[in-house]
Amino acid sequence: MALKILVMGVTATGKTTLGIELAQALRGRFVDGDDLHTRGNVRKMARGEPLTDRDRAPWLDHVGRTLAERRGTTVIACSALKRAYRDRIRARTGLVSLVHLAGDRDMLEQRLKQRTGHYMPASLLDSQLETLEPPTADERPIVVSADRPPRRLVAEVLDRLRGRRPG
Numbered sequence: 001m002a003l004k005i006l007v008m009g010v011t012a013t014g015k016t017t018l019g020i021e022l023a024q025a026l027r028g029r030f031v032d033g034d035d036l037h038t039r040g041n042v043r044k045m046a047r048g049e050p051l052t053d054r055d056r057a058p059w060l061d062h063v064g065r066t067l068a069e070r071r072g073t074t075v076i077a078c079s080a081l082k083r084a085y086r087d088r089i090r091a092r093t094g095l096v097s098l099v100h101l102a103g104d105r106d107m108l109e110q111r112l113k114q115r116t117g118h119y120m121p122a123s124l125l126d127s128q129l130e131t132l133e134p135p136t137a138d139e140r141p142i143v144v145s146a147d148r149p150p151r152r153l154v155a156e157v158l159d160r161l162r163g164r165r166p167g
Contacts, residue, residue, distance in 0.1 A: 003028065003073045003161070004093055008080040008135075009101035010128040012111040013146040014153075015077035018101060021154045028073025036062045036078075050127040053084075060085050064092025081131045086139065097164070099157055100135050103146030140164075 003026065007019045016032050023030035037059050041051055063078045067089065080086045090096055108125055135141035142160045144153050 002071070003075075003097055004067050004070075004095065005073075005075040005097045005099060005161075006067070006080060006086070006089065007075060007077045007099045007101060008086070009103070009146065010079060010081065010108065010132055011125060012108040013101035013103050014111075014150065015079070015101055017150050018099070018153050018157070019075045019077040021150050022099075022157055023073070023075040025154050025158060026073045026075070028075055029070060031066055031070070031074065031076040033059075033063050033076055033078030036066060045124060048124060050124055050131075053082075056085065057088070060088045061092060064089040067093040067096065079128065081128060082133045083136070083139075086135065097161060098135055098139055098141045100141045100143045101146045101153075102134070102143055105129060107147055 005019075005022065005026075005028075007015045007022070009015055016034075019032070020030045022028075037045075041055055041059060044051060044055065060078075060080075063076060063080075067074055067076055078089070080089060086096075086098065105125065112125060135143070142157055144156055148156075
């Protein structure tokens with residue numbers, strides 16, 4: 001059965017790392033949602049300016065189309081901070097398993113300070129945390145703690161995904 005998995009959360013939670021390892025474990029493909037941003041969005045974030053909903057709309061549509069068009073299991077990392085963003089993605093792709101990587105501000109700030117070669121500055125962490133609308137029960141999220149080692153996170157997510165499959 002092909003799965004469509006959206007790994008979401010604020011910056012520095014480890015979405016890309018978890019997404020890559022989860023895709024490998026499922027013999028699927030990984031897509032980094034950061035790579036789907038427009039150049040304008042990347043430049044804006046690199047300047048330390050938070051994106052608006054208007055900025056995000058074409059990006060979210062691209063994320064949804066990418067998930068919908070891929071054959072086989074696909075894991076995509078995308079912040080998807082608001083319910084409306086996740087709904088917009090689901091409108092294009094249908095059923096999506098949602099994995100929310102959650103972490104506390106201090107840990108995330110430390111990770112951001114240590115990260116190199118990424119356009120997202122640490123100054124945008126607070127705006128992301130303010131924007132975040134954690135998924136609700138009706139979204140059936142798999143919520144995992146970003147402070148755990150990636151291998152343990154993958155094992156936990158796989159166990160919880162298996163619990164949702166019939167048979």
